[in-house]
Amino acid sequence: MSSSVFFRKKIMINIKRICRHVFHACWQGLREFPHSSLVAIENEIHSCEYPYHGEIRFVVESALPIQLLLENQSARKRATNIFSQLKMSDEHVNVVLVYVLLADCSVEIVVNFSIHETTEKNHWEIIRSNLKTEIHAGNCERGVIDAIKNVYRILKKYFPETDANNYVLLDSVMTLVPSQSL
Numbered sequence: 001m002s003s004s005v006f007f008r009k010k011i012m013i014n015i016k017r018i019c020r021h022v023f024h025a026c027w028q029g030l031r032e033f034p035h036s037s038l039v040a041i042e043n044e045i046h047s048c049e050y051p052y053h054g055e056i057r058f059v060v061e062s063a064l065p066i067q068l069l070l071e072n073q074s075a076r077k078r079a080t081n082i083f084s085q086l087k088m089s090d091e092h093v094n095v096v097l098v099y100v101l102l103a104d105c106s107v108e109i110v111v112n113f114s115i116h117e118t119t120e121k122n123h124w125e126i127i128r129s130n131l132k133t134e135i136h137a138g139n140c141e142r143g144v145i146d147a148i149k150n151v152y153r154i155l156k157k158y159f160p161e162t163d164a165n166n167y168v169l170l171d172s173v174m175t176l177v178p179s180q181s182l
Contacts, residue, residue, distance in 0.1 A: 014072060017104070021063035024103035030062050030175055032102060037141035038173045044145045045173075054094035054115075054155035056148055057086065061176040063103035075099070075106035083110040086174075094159055096151050098127075098144070100135065107132045109151075118158050127151060 033041075045056055059082055064073060079099035086097075097110040109124045127150045134143025 014069075018066070018069045021069055021103040022066075024063045028062065028102065030060060030102070032135070032138075032140045033060055033173075033175070037144075038175070040141055041144050041148070041173050044148045048148055048152040054096065054152070054159055056096045056098065056151050057174065058098045058100075058144060058148070059174040059176065060100045060102065064101065075101040075104055076108050079108035079110050094155060096155070098131070098147055098151070100131070100140075100144070102135075105132065105135060107135065115155075115158075119154055123150075123154050 041058055045058065048056070059079075061078070064078065068078065078101065079097060082099060083097045093112075094115050095112045096115065097108075099108045099110065100106070101108075107128050109128050111119070111124065127147050130150075131143045131147040134140065134146065137143075
């Protein structure tokens with residue numbers, strides 16, 4: 001394949017992705033996650049955290065801001081940046097970020113170093129794959145709640161209970177739309 005053909009295909013893919021994100025941001029938004037679903041997810045996060053040494057943060061983003069699309073940022077890179085910007089990599093607390101980018105129907109799970117080094121990597125891929133399947137089927141709330149339960153099963157297995165109150169993250173779900181910048 002010549003370089004010009006490759007370049008044209010790459011541009012077409014990027015244009016399709018940009019259009020999908022703009023459409024999703026303007027007409028779809030976060031309707032896959034109504035307020036009642038966000039409350040149910042927050043409640044599940046809160047109920048799972050005690051008494052295990054670990055935290056979870058759920059972030060759902062309708063579409064990427066145009067600047068990130070022009071940079072062709074992947075969902076994985078975006079999730080990693082959010083993880084870093086929220087200062088979730090604290091070494092003293094085991095933290096898991098579950099990130100959903102609706103316009104790409106992408107799911108990413110980011111864990112801090114202690115979890116990464118201690119757990120089996122296939123656990124996270126299974127949770128990610130199951131959540132993505134549920135989102136494709138339109139079962140967004142159920143998929144996220146199941147993912148949260150499975151994350152805490154892993155944390156419970158690998159990390160002991162603790163009396164210390166190491167919980168530093170809010171249990172609230174973070175929702176991002178393209179007009180917001182993080």
